[in-house]
Amino acid sequence: MAELNIKERQAGDVTILDLSGKITIGEGSVALRSAIRRLLSEGKKKILLNLGGVSYVDSSGIGELVSSYTAVNKEGGQLKLLNLTQKIQDLLAITKLLTVFDVYEDEATALESFS
């Protein structure tokens, strides 16, 4: 079974990735990296990561979120986060990354923020 499942949806020009499972060292981090690279290669540069179904993240997973963010920014796009679990929010607070990411609790508000 894949560590991380990624389902893609489109809302206007925003691509939403619904993530479920683990973003941890190895398969989970690689799956996220591949998905972001593919979206960028398809010209999809407005990306909302829905982390509501993510059960576990380690430092590799946090690093992959940062890499995704910088890769999308470099292409002139935007990557935002939706539905952080309490644990992910704690890890982003510890690493001071809550100041870096645009974080939303509500999908409609997150989508509006891209326009």
Add this chain to the structure above:
Amino acid sequence: MIHKTTQLSLPSRLETVERVAAVANDIAARCGFDADAIFGIELAVREAVSNAVLHGNREDETKPVEVSFTDSGANLTIIIRDHGAGFDPAEVPDPTRAENLLNPSGRGLLFIRTFMDEVAWMRHPGGGMVVRMVKRRPR
């Protein structure tokens, strides 16, 4: 007081991280830690074993990662040893400094220090690096 120790010696590959994390989770639960503490113990173990596999042993499968969990009643002590060249934790850049915030890696030691009550890194006299981590049981 009887000390219960579980010891593992596993090959240096990424699957080892998942395996030791599962053992850490089981042992922490058996020791009676609450869900938040179990999460933190598992995360610290994941980070320490990842470091041992990737940075210490550089995924050389001939070099084992050795792990011990000792439940002393008051504390759970976890010791992880690799057979690599070793490193100085004081030299690892602070990932929370503004200039390091967007680094893709370098947050593992921060998580270990955050979630464990005591942490010490030392060089093993027989070679390699040892990290000793302690989580105290709430009274």
